[in-house]
Amino acid sequence: MRQSSVALSFPNPSRSYDPARHCVCFWGYDNARExxxxxxxxxxKKLTPGIGPGEPALLAAFDHNRDRILGLAKNLYTGGSQNRYTIS
Incomplete structure (x- = not known):
C-alpha cells in the first residue's frame, strides 16, 4: 500500500556528488526518518541537455532542476522500510 507523499519533506537543501555511483545524493525526511x-x-543530463561533464556541471544541473527532482522523489517515495531511492 502506497503512503501519501505529504509526510515527505526536504528541509535540508544540501546535496553532494558521489563519483563512485555517478549520482547526486540528497535527503528527505518522513517525520524523524531520513x-x-x-x-x-x-x-x-536528460533534464539538462548539453550540460558539461564533471561534478560542478552535474550539481548545477541538480540545482537548476531541484523542484522537478523533488517532485519526482515525492512520487517515487512509498514509505515503509525502504530508506534509499534512485531517480533514473
Whole structure:
C-alpha cells in the first residue's frame, strides 16, 4: 500500500556528488526518518541537455532542476522500510 507523499519533506537543501555511483545524493525526511535519494548522471543530463561533464556541471544541473527532482522523489517515495531511492 502506497503512503501519501505529504509526510515527505526536504528541509535540508544540501546535496553532494558521489563519483563512485555517478549520482547526486540528497535527503528527505518522513517525520524523524531520513530517506536517501540518488539522481544518476543520465537523468541529470536528460533534464539538462548539453550540460558539461564533471561534478560542478552535474550539481548545477541538480540545482537548476531541484523542484522537478523533488517532485519526482515525492512520487517515487512509498514509505515503509525502504530508506534509499534512485531517480533514473
Amino acid at each position: 530517506i536517501s535519494f540518488l539522481v544518476d548522471d543520465a537523468m541529470l
